[in-house]
Amino acid sequence: MRPHTLAALICQGLYEQVRALASAAGRPGAETSLVTGYGAMAETAVVSDLWDVSRDRLALDTFLGRHGYHGPAEGELAAHPWRVDRAPLHALLKAYRDMPEDRDPRVVEAQRTRERLCTEADVLAAVSPVKRPSARLTLRLAARFFPLRGVGKGAFLQCADVVRFVARAHGDHLAAEGVLADPCVIGTRTGTAALRTGDRVRVDGGRGEVLVLQRRRA
Known part of the structure; x- marks a missing residue:
């Protein structure tokens, strides 16, 4: 860049x-x-x-x-x-x-x-x-x-398309293992500030929404 x-x-x-x-x-x-x-x-x-x-x-x-x-x-x-x-x-x-x-x-x-x-x-x-x-x-x-x-x-x-492709391929892999129900790439916007590693979330790919189910314990 x-x-x-x-x-x-x-x-x-x-x-x-x-x-x-x-x-x-x-x-x-x-x-x-x-x-x-x-x-x-x-x-x-x-x-x-x-x-x-x-x-x-x-x-x-x-x-x-x-x-x-x-x-x-x-x-x-x-x-x-x-x-x-x-x-x-x-x-x-x-x-x-x-x-x-x-x-x-x-x-x-x-x-x-x-x-x-x-x-x-x-x-x-x-x-x-x-x-x-x-x-x-x-x-x-x-x-x-x-x-x-x-x-x-x-x-x-x-470069962005490569990242997109890798994310989708990884999502398909996680879906095959039963970790994800609907693999997708969503716009995170402020996600990196609002979410932390270890948080449990539910992703609605159709609506582009992320619901925090449980915060990681400090």
Whole structure:
């Protein structure tokens, strides 16, 4: 998480520099075009593969092998990713099938890239020759670091999915031994502060509730 956090902090500072650059060039608001359209980003790969599945150019199982750790509330350990619950994915695919061909993510990304390059040229032409080298450096750094945000997020989500999978596998093992009736992963929220090792609890996976039956004796 440290590299991802560092990249996020750097991007925040870079965004402010890009915004100041756009304003100085007389193009306020152009920063939104200057920090996008970088081509092969992590998010673009997901939506592009999703588009291909909706057009029957990519098998659903192949898609899940690549991106099955995504899903609703994907950062929550208690959430069900697409690999576990395909219903939200099928709903998303239906929406993609109804879209016209010009909404292809690769087409949209190519348009954003052209828009960014044109905006960069306009901004560089508008700043004074003295400030132009520093402006170019700011734009190069933005192109270097902004795509890393998606890489860090993807790595975090994959780690969370491993934890989720291990917890479910252990829950199945405990259920087989009769320790648990309904193995599940629930959102603990303040559980680590409210519960102590040795407390006896009852978990309702359907409701996402934990009932303390008996506190451990000190």
